[in-house]
Amino acid sequence: MNLNLPFSDNLPTNKLSASFANTSATYKFYWLIAIIEIVEKGQVNIKKREIFSRMISNSWYTVNYFHVSFGKQDLIQNAVEDILKFESLTKDIKKENLLSILENSKKIETKKLLEHFNLNVPHWFLSPWFPKLKDENNSNYKKRIYSYSQNFENCCLYGLYDENIIVNPIWIPYLKSNSKILKDFCYWNLSLFLQSRNPNVPDIPNKLIKPAIRNGLTKQTNEYWKNVFKELGYVECIFTGTKLLFEEKNFAIDHFIPHAFVSHDLIWNLIPIERSKNFSKSDNLPIFEKHFEKFYDLQKVAFEINKHHNSKSRYMDEYLSIFPNIDSFEKEKFSNTIQPLITIASNNGFLYMNE
Structure with a gap:
């Protein structure tokens, strides 16, 4: 089985696909899944904290219930494990309740963990749209991507701001009409990524999403x-x-x-x-x-x-x-x-x- 992104005549879907090249962590998958979920709700001007909160909530069950390893250096796994302790939560907390806590928590430790994703995740995801900027030093590279993306240059997926992103209008119909396929693409590639790090753990694909109801016996x-x-x-x-x-x-x-x-x-x-x-x-x-x-x-x-x-x-x-x-x-x-x-x-x- 090989899942590819849906083709579009007027969008650089190859750039979106390239965002997942040389993947060394899970954050890119959870970042896009979160954006798609929010766009499905009708939001296009999205607070970064809401996206980061969804990244945590979507990986919560995989880390805390199934104990799937994301790799020692993975930001998401570390954040999920730490927030479980900082917020005194249960591993089987409902997603809606978890999202509310993460989006509104006043605890310094939780806020720092969420804000840490802002250092690299939002702008590195857009790097395929700005290949010529990669020779810049990291600080200047980040600033220039923020600046260029705000004009939706090169038809990039979203514009970057300090506290939020704005989804490029030309991408919204594509994200909405292909939301299921796009999420399936993310979860399929995420399962391949995690299986390579958990070669002896059974049934990784079914450990990425919390089942609505466990089968009775x-x-x-x-x-x-x-x-x-x-x-x-x-x-x-x-x-x-x-x-x-x-x-x-x-x-x-x-x-x-x-x-x-x-x-x-x-x-x-x-x-x-x-x-x-x-x-x-x-x-x-x-x-x-x-x-x-x-x-x-x-x-x-x-x-x-x-x-x-x-x-x-x-x-x-x-x-x-x-x-x-x-x-x-x-x-x-x-x-x-x-x-x-x-x-x-x-x-x-x-x-x-x-x-």
Whole structure:
């Protein structure tokens, strides 16, 4: 798959495309996405702080929930992590609430973090429209781009001012009519950029935007684990040892390795655990040396019960990503899947459970 920018007969779309050449950080993608979102609302005279706030809010979930690394020197990741602490916010705060806080915060630390983007982001994005100015020293280069852009020279995307930008009128119809394709272009290239920095992290594209609603696990409960409860009478929580009873609903189906890392609901990563433990475990990691044995034993029993119940069940197929076939449930192959995922998740910032 290769996404390109929509062509235009009267606009230098090659300049816009060139803005993403030699990308070494995420800010260009989030800068353009923010501008497009605001233009969609009908604004063309846009405060920079509003754009910077959207850059943070659009990357918030990717950094704080999925723990995707943007690179050690990335301004956005550092700002997102710091603002989480400075403003005492939660990682799952709603985007609208976060935007309001960022646009209106009086805290010096937050204002400094947002204003820091103003040093380079707005004018460097326009550099393809002003290639002849690149020989200038950085200070003069920045001033001249500000000056030239205000006349929309070379059909540049926007004019730059101290506190705001003004979108070039000739670009507004293009941005509005192609908004979805342009955002898809940004997110697709952003996913490629981040995948190169997170080669072992699964499903990067689906970690760029917070899903509106997480899928429930009712089907897995009723179509798979109910068979196990019915056969065994009860299931023992691998973390607390509590007897879990299907009728009493004193359990929740949980991801052994957090959903925030694996980004899927495959049955080989799901087990029933005590409801209160599910709440306290949250998105923390199990300790492999302590929890894998019981996890494997429960998974194996559940697998054998459901295989006997219906060997053609779609849940049997979900194990094929680990085993070459469903004739055996090899401990070593299962371990070789689970242990690396836990290690990689830990390296990406996920914390281990407190016992």
